[in-house]
Amino acid sequence: AQSVAQPEDQVNVAEGNPLTVKCTYSVSGNPYLFWYVQYPNRGLQFLLKYITGDNLVKGSYGFEAEFNKSQTSFHLKKPSALVSDSALYFCAVVLYNQGGKLIFGQGTELSVKP
Amino acid sequence: DAGVIQSPRHEVTEMGQEVTLRCKPISGHDYLFWYRQTMMRGLELLIYFNNNVPIDDSGMPEDRFSAKMPNASFSTLKIQPSEPRDSAVYFCASRRGGGNQPQHFGDGTRLSIL
Numbered sequence: 001a002q003s004v005a006q007p008e009d010q011v012n013v014a015e016g017n018p019l020t021v022k023c024t025y026s027v028s029g030n031p032y033l034f035w036y037v038q039y040p041n042r043g044l045q046f047l048l049k050y051i052t053g054d055n056l057v058k059g060s061y062g063f064e065a066e067f068n069k070s071q072t073s074f075h076l077k078k079p080s081a082l083v084s085d086s087a088l089y090f091c092a093v094v095l096y097n098q099g100g101k102l103i104f105g106q107g108t109e110l111s112v113k114p
Numbered sequence: 115d116a117g118v119i120q121s122p123r124h125e126v127t128e129m130g131q132e133v134t135l136r137c138k139p140i141s142g143h144d145y146l147f148w149y150r151q152t153m154m155r156g157l158e159l160l161i162y163f164n165n166n167v168p169i170d171d172s173g174m175p176e177d178r179f180s181a182k183m184p185n186a187s188f189s190t191l192k193i194q195p196s197e198p199r200d201s202a203v204y205f206c207a208s209r210r211g212g213g214n215q216p217q218h219f220g221d222g223t224r225l226s227i228l
Binding site: 032034041042043046049051094095096098100101104106107 | 118157170205218
C-alpha cells in the first residue's frame with residue numbers, strides 16, 4: 001500500500017538551533033513528494049516539492065528537504081529555527097496514477113522556544 | 115492574486131439540518147479537491163474534480179455527503195442530514211495541471227454539529 005509516515009507527533013527545538021522534521025514514504029515507482037505547513041486556523045501552505053533532479057530541494061521561508069531514495073525518506077530541515085516557524089507540518093506523496101491525489105502524513109507539531 | 119476562497123468560515127448548526135459549504139478556486143486551476151480534517155483521522159480527501167467533472171469520490175463517507183461543481187469557479191459540499199460526527203474543518207484546494215504541481219488550500223470551514 002502506498003503511504004507516508006511522520007514518525008514524530010511533536011518536535012521541540014530552541015530558537016536558533018537547526019530543526020529536522022522527519023518523513024518516510026512507501027510508493028511504487030518514483031515519488032513526487034511535498035511539504036506543507038499549517039498555521040492555526042489557516043489552510044495548508046505549500047513549502048517545497050521534490051519531483052526529480054537534485055536530492056536537496058530548497059523552499060519557502062528558508063526551509064529545505066533532502067530526498068533519500070535508499071532510505072525512502074524526505075526530511076524537512078532548516079539551519080536556524082525561528083519562533084515563527086512553530087506550526088503543524090505535513091509531508092505528502094502524490095499518487096500520480098490516481099490523478100495526482102495527495103496522501104498526507106499525520107502531521108508533526110513543531111514548537112520553537114525562545 | 116486571490117487564493118482559494120471558502121465560505122462560511124464557521125458554521126454551527128443542529129443535528130439533522132442541511133449544511134452547504136462553498137468554495138471558489140483560483141482562476142485557471144483545473145483541479146478542485148475537498149478535504150476533511152479531524153484530530154482523530156487527520157486530513158482526508160473526500161472528492162476531487164477535474165474540469166468540473168467528479169473524478170474520485172471514494173472518500174465521501176456516506177450518501178449524506180454530496181459535492182457539485184457547476185462551473186469552473188464554484189463548488190459546493192453538502193451534508194444532509196448532518197450529524198455530530200460530521201464536525202470537522204473542511205478544506206477546499208485547487209491546482210493547475212498535473213500532480214507535480216502544488217495544491218493551494220483555502221482557510222477552511224469549521225463545522226460544528228450540535
